[in-house]
Amino acid sequence: MRYTSAIGVTTAITAGLTACGGPASNGDGAQESGGGASGTIEAGLSYPLSTGFDPMITSGATPYAANMHIFEGLVDLDPATLVARPALATGMPKKINATTYRATLREGATFHDGSAVTADDVVFSFERVLDAKNASLMAQFVPFLDTVKAVDTSTVEFRLKYAFALFPSRISVVRIVPKKIVGADAKAFDAKPVGSGPYRFVSAVREDKIVMEKYEKYNGPHPAKAQKMVWHLMSDPSARVSALQSGRVQAIEDVPYIDMKGFTGKNKVESVxxxxxxxxxxxxxxxxxxxxxxxxxxxxxxxxxxxxxxxxxxxxxxxxxxxxxxxxxxxxxxxxxxxxxxxxxxxxxxxxxxxxxxxxxxxxxxxxxxxxxxxxxxxxxxxxxxxxxxxxxxxxxxxxxxxxxxxxxxxxxxxxxxxxxxxxxxxxxxxxxxxxxxxxxxxxxxxxxxxxxxxxxxxxxxxxxxxxxxxxxxxxxxxxxxxxxxxxxLPTAWTTDTLTGFEPLPTTGLSFVDVGRA
Known part of the structure; x- marks a missing residue:
């Protein structure tokens, strides 16, 4: 799951991922102003960027974890419990009959370029997954989908090939992307993603770091609680442990089992x-x-x-x-x-x-x-x-x-x-x-x-x-x-007096959805 080879996709990621503009990490967790969110969350991730960020095809653990913050589906999974919950949709999809469902978009939702999220974007997002030419990783999870159409600017209707009782939660595998941006240049989008989630992408370098910042216009149920995030890509496990113990980062994933007993006091480790x-x-x-x-x-x-x-x-x-x-x-x-x-x-x-x-x-x-x-x-x-x-x-x-x-x-x-x-x-x-x-x-x-x-x-x-x-x-x-x-x-370690609301995950990666700096 952590590598492109897991599905045969060969998206190339280079230092060119670094986006122009946008703030860099201040590296010290200093308090910053902005809509109730403050400070910088810094974290140590285990894996480099093995794929791009396009949610239709990415199989890399690190970009997939980043996408949980950058993109939304109509329905998302709670990162810790993996239970489905509404995201861009106002509620779980409504069942019309055994093979028909409808979902209504959250009013005022926008992508990170400021454009409105519309039903056409939803239809586009699902259709590109279903299009065999795109070799989407997600297609195998929605074989029951027949058609997706916009009823109006904020309502989408799904027709199924056959009844599938898990439909409302399963559509979480499809993240909603802006049709205008992806249609214009899919490769550029893969390197510099644009979503509607609580954090917007700033920059990324394959074996160095990913930088994200709070999206000020986000109006969904899980707004950013930090002003900025810097994810340091640290494949060396001893480097991750040292980074947490020195205070350079506030959380790390994939703690070496042999090091688990070394975390005491404010540094907590939990194996899920x-x-x-x-x-x-x-x-x-x-x-x-x-x-x-x-x-x-x-x-x-x-x-x-x-x-x-x-x-x-x-x-x-x-x-x-x-x-x-x-x-x-x-x-x-x-x-x-x-x-x-x-x-x-x-x-x-x-x-x-x-x-x-x-x-x-x-x-x-x-x-x-x-x-x-x-x-x-x-x-x-x-x-x-x-x-x-x-x-x-x-x-x-x-x-x-x-x-x-x-x-x-x-x-x-x-x-x-x-x-x-x-x-x-x-x-x-x-x-x-x-x-x-x-x-x-x-x-x-x-x-x-x-x-x-x-x-x-x-x-x-x-x-x-x-x-x-x-x-x-x-x-x-x-x-x-x-x-x-x-x-x-999966052992995860974090500093309890620097983060609020943090929970270790039962999957690879870290989540800072609903997590703030103490």
Whole structure:
């Protein structure tokens, strides 16, 4: 999710992102005047700018987090709870009938160039997502949309191809953009975004910082409570920790687990359970992994508890289903992979496999690198030889997309787009990933998975949807073509006496919506 390669988009980001004009950070959090907001919030983010900011296509964790402040949808998700709430719309979309909804725009809403947000902008924003030529990341989340039209300047009507009970919250994946600006120069917009949110974009440099400032004309429910924000892009975890402890920044994400006990007093650290997972993905077109028993054996051979205790210092939970046990749509899978070397060996023997040897690719994310030798050690105990190949995510996914890989262990977290089981399951098991990445397309299991997800999507009864999602969970767990090993906790640290209203997130990134300087 953190890199463009996650969807094959190749937006180039350069130092040219820096916008002309606009104030720079004063760097000291000094109080400034302006509409009830004061001071500068400075934060340490883990990842550089791997994509641009266009909300239709961005998959980078850092620009996506920035977009939560720059843009609005008709409906947005609360950053901490992931519960849907009205944003540009005056309320949640109104259901006219099973396949028709209407939404009314907030009166007086404007984009950061001062122009009014109109129903035409809303229609444009949805249509560009639905247009296949644009290869929008968000299109896969709204396959139920048929047409979007403006009823008048402030009312939009949605016609659905079929009934989809999660429609009111799902449209949060589409952020509303100004038709005039995007239509004139989409590439320029990608580098210098213009939204209607509480903060407006000022400048960005790929491996340095992003600067935003309060949008004075914002009239929505979540106005900026700081005059300015400076997000320092700090991939070095020790640099982030030092920046918080020295007072240079007021919050950091992705605290190294080993450093968590070092935060005391006014410096608080909290580890929040997330959907964020470490998964194993197999090249099912490779004859070594075509038999699901081989894939199952590699899961049973893993000492997941040791991975969590040693590398993550207890900050994760072993996967007992596709979503963590804390998730409202949790269903325990019929197949739960406990550490069972004897069972792993038997599965390999039953599959006729001897002396299994392959290359395990991993991304170079810090905690993933910490886990890598422990995975190799677990498999070695079961007589499995895995050579480790650790590299940056874009490089690894380039191999995956060419089909030149054996097994991949990597992090993933589509919950930043939405937290319902339909969205989370579709990300890895419907469309791009199974068809383009792990070679599941022709299997009967994939066809059944698609059918179950489609049936769940059109089911009006919540209990029926959950029953169908449970069947999908059982199926993907048994198949193990791509399946989680663990769901990790996300540690965030902040200085309690400098921020008001701050909460750590269950997703990658930081949110300062409704957060001010103390």
């Amino acid at each position: 359970q997330s959907f964020g997972l470490l998964f194993l993905m197999f090249n099912c077109k490779d004859k070594r992994f075509a038999d699901k028993r081989v894939r199952q054996a590699l899961h049973y051979a893993l000492d997941t508890e040791k991975l969590i205790k040693t590398a993550l210092l207890g900050n994760a939970e072993p996967a007992t289903g596709y979503v963590p046990a804390t998730h409202p749509d949790y269903s325990k899978a019929a197949t739960v992979y406990t550490h069972d070397v004897a069972k792993a060996k038997k599965l390999l023997a039953d599959a006729g496999v001897k002396d299994l040897s392959f290359t395990l690719m991993l991304t170079d994310t810090g905690w993933v690198k910490d886990i890598a030798p422990l995975i190799k050690e677990s498999w070695a105990a079961a007589g499995i030889d895995a050579k480790l190949d650790i590299a940056q995510s874009p490089a690894q996914y380039a191999k995956v997309d060419k089909g030149t890989f054996d097994v991949l262990a990597a992090p993933g977290d589509p919950s930043v787009f939405g937290n319902d089981a339909d969205l989370l399951l579709r990300w890895f098991y419907y469309g791009f990933w199974p068809e383009k990445r792990y070679g599941w397309t022709g299997s009967s299991a994939y066809k059944k998975t698609r059918s179950l997800l489609d049936r769940a999507a059109s089911a009006a009864d919540e209990n029926k949807r959950k029953e169908l999602w449970s069947q999908v969970t059982d199926l993907v767990a048994e198949e193990a073509a791509l399946y989680p090993v663990l769901h990790r906790k």
